[in-house]
Amino acid sequence: MPETIEIQLKKGVLALCVLALLSHADSYAYEIASRLTRDIDMGEGTIYPLMRRMQSDGLVETYLVESQSGPPRKYYRLTAAGRESLAQQKAEWTAFATAVNNIVGAAA
Amino acid sequence: MTRAEFITRLRRGLSGLPATTIADIVADHEAHFADAQAAGRTEAEVAAALGDPDRLARELRAEAGLKQWEEKKTPSNAMAAIIALIGLGAIDVIFLLPLLMGVLATLFGFLVAVVTIFFVGGFIFAAGPLASPPGGPITAFLTGIGLMGVATFIGSLLTVVTVGVFNAVVWYARLHFRLLKPAMEQA
Numbered sequence: 001m002p003e004t005i006e007i008q009l010k011k012g013v014l015a016l017c018v019l020a021l022l023s024h025a026d027s028y029a030y031e032i033a034s035r036l037t038r039d040i041d042m043g044e045g046t047i048y049p050l051m052r053r054m055q056s057d058g059l060v061e062t063y064l065v066e067s068q069s070g071p072p073r074k075y076y077r078l079t080a081a082g083r084e085s086l087a088q089q090k091a092e093w094t095a096f097a098t099a100v101n102n103i104v105g106a107a108a
Numbered sequence: 109m110t111r112a113e114f115i116t117r118l119r120r121g122l123s124g125l126p127a128t129t130i131a132d133i134v135a136d137h138e139a140h141f142a143d144a145q146a147a148g149r150t151e152a153e154v155a156a157a158l159g160d161p162d163r164l165a166r167e168l169r170a171e172a173g174l175k176q177w178e179e180k181k182t183p184s185n186a187m188a189a190i191i192a193l194i195g196l197g198a199i200d201v202i203f204l205l206p207l208l209m210g211v212l213a214t215l216f217g218f219l220v221a222v223v224t225i226f227f228v229g230g231f232i233f234a235a236g237p238l239a240s241p242p243g244g245p246i247t248a249f250l251t252g253i254g255l256m257g258v259a260t261f262i263g264s265l266l267t268v269v270t271v272g273v274f275n276a277v278v279w280y281a282r283l284h285f286r287l288l289k290p291a292m293e294q295a
């Protein structure tokens with residue numbers, strides 16, 4: 001079952017996007033999912049397995065915030081390891097994107 | 109699909125995982141439905157956007173199985189990982205199965221051979237010197253030790269190869285996750 005290159009690309013950068021969003025402000029899963037769905041058209045369901053994995057890898061941690069409506073909301077924030085991972089992935093992404101842009105730009 | 113239906117199918121699909129894990133995952137999705145509702149979306153819309161709950165549950169369980177194997181390379185974890193993979197029901201895994209069975213059968217054959225050599229060595233080591241063998245008791249004694257040593261050596265090689273095969277299978281299986289961590293990211 002071949003997957004389009006687009007899906008593979010998105011899967012690869014998803015973690016980076018989440019780390020980057022959380023580096024600006026702590027957030028909760030629905031907010032992160034909405035943002036990613038709107039901007040890069042990710043399936044909403046993808047976010048929960050990803051957040052679980054990032055939590056078990058120690059990149060993010062959670063805390064509860066009381067909400068006016070309904071049960072307390074689970075917020076995510078970056079850990080020190082998460083910030084480190086972000087810096088590393090960001091550098092890799094930038095290098096890769098620049099290289100690809102150079103090739104694509106040069107070919108045009 | 110309604111919210112209740114989605115949650116029921118997700119919960120049913122996850123059975124077998126630790127209760128706290130299931131509760132966590134279910135709570136996450138309940139919260140998602142609640143937030144979406146507050147944003148004015150219908151349950152059916154949200155359920156469609158979240159994807160197939162059965163598929164989601166299978167991938168979460170497979171990931172749990174693979175992770176256990178990566179943390180502790182025990183035979184029972186290997187078995188759990190294989191079962192989880194079969195549970196994924198990826199067509200490619202079925203395609204791969206005959207090949208995998210061949211490899212596993214070969215490894216098993218080697219294992220039997222190694223165990224046999226070890227015991228033969230042990231027997232020669234223990235009983236050989238008493239049976240007035242050709243070359244004298246010392247020769248039988250040393251031959252026994254030698255055979256056991258060879259068996260141990262091949263056995264350890266075999267372990268390394270087996271672990272390698274499993275890691276390759278785990279890597280391959282990850283290629284088939286649509287929702288979870290892609291294999292490439294591991295490298």
